[in-house]
Amino acid sequence: MKCFQQMSTYYFSKFSKCFNTSSSTFLSFQKRFFQTSINNKEQLRNCENKNLDTDDSLNSVLEFYSNLFSLTKAEVPSFLPLDLLWQALTHKSYQHGKFPYNEKLSFQGRQVLKFHLALYTVSSFSIYKNNILTLKKIHDFTSPQTMGVLALQYGIDKSNHKKSGLLKIASESLCAIIGAMFLHKGGAVTKEFIEKKIFSQKTLNDM
Numbered sequence: 076m077k078c079f080q081q082m083s084t085y086y087f088s089k090f091s092k093c094f095n096t097s098s099s100t101f102l103s104f105q106k107r108f109f110q111t112s113i114n115n116k117e118q119l120r121n122c123e124n125k126n127l128d129t130d131d132s133l134n135s136v137l138e139f140y141s142n143l144f145s146l147t148k149a150e151v152p153s154f155l156p157l158d159l160l161w162q163a164l165t166h167k168s169y170q171h172g173k174f175p176y177n178e179k180l181s182f183q184g185r186q187v188l189k190f191h192l193a194l195y196t197v198s199s200f201s202i203y204k205n206n207i208l209t210l211k212k213i214h215d216f217t218s219p220q221t222m223g224v225l226a227l228q229y230g231i232d233k234s235n236h237k238k239s240g241l242l243k244i245a246s247e248s249l250c251a252i253i254g255a256m257f258l259h260k261g262g263a264v265t266k267e268f269i270e271k272k273i274f275s276q277k278t279l280n281d282m
Contacts, residue, residue: 164231
């Protein structure tokens, strides 16, 4: 363990010097890079970036959000910005993270959902009954097996790029949509959405 700490300190100091623009080491690296033949440099893979703004892709996304928000396709972009709608459906693995992805939005949305789950239990369950919410029920409700299935029912699979791990991706996207709504529209609108579109479709009694 001591040896590992010493090695970490050594390499950290080396990297610190390299990122110092006044360092002779950094300047020598820079000089050597530009003097190296292009044939000897690592080539970037020729990735064909999918155009996210194609008519088919955009129509599919608007159709999904129209169903989810109970709005017309024309009303969807005025409810949430189009770039935010794309981001909420974009997994970090897409194009190696070159596009804004939904990881932080999903985390935010999941916490908001758990908060409303807690409020829901206070108003819906009696402390004298055995069906009081447990931590396991909260975990099960926010799991891909529950949220993912619900997202698929709203047609989210038509907007995803890959079928592998679909339940998890669908679950993260639905939570990201909640997070996007919370940050852009506020708590009241998000609360109404959760109650109408999630709690009404899947109750804790089903868990």
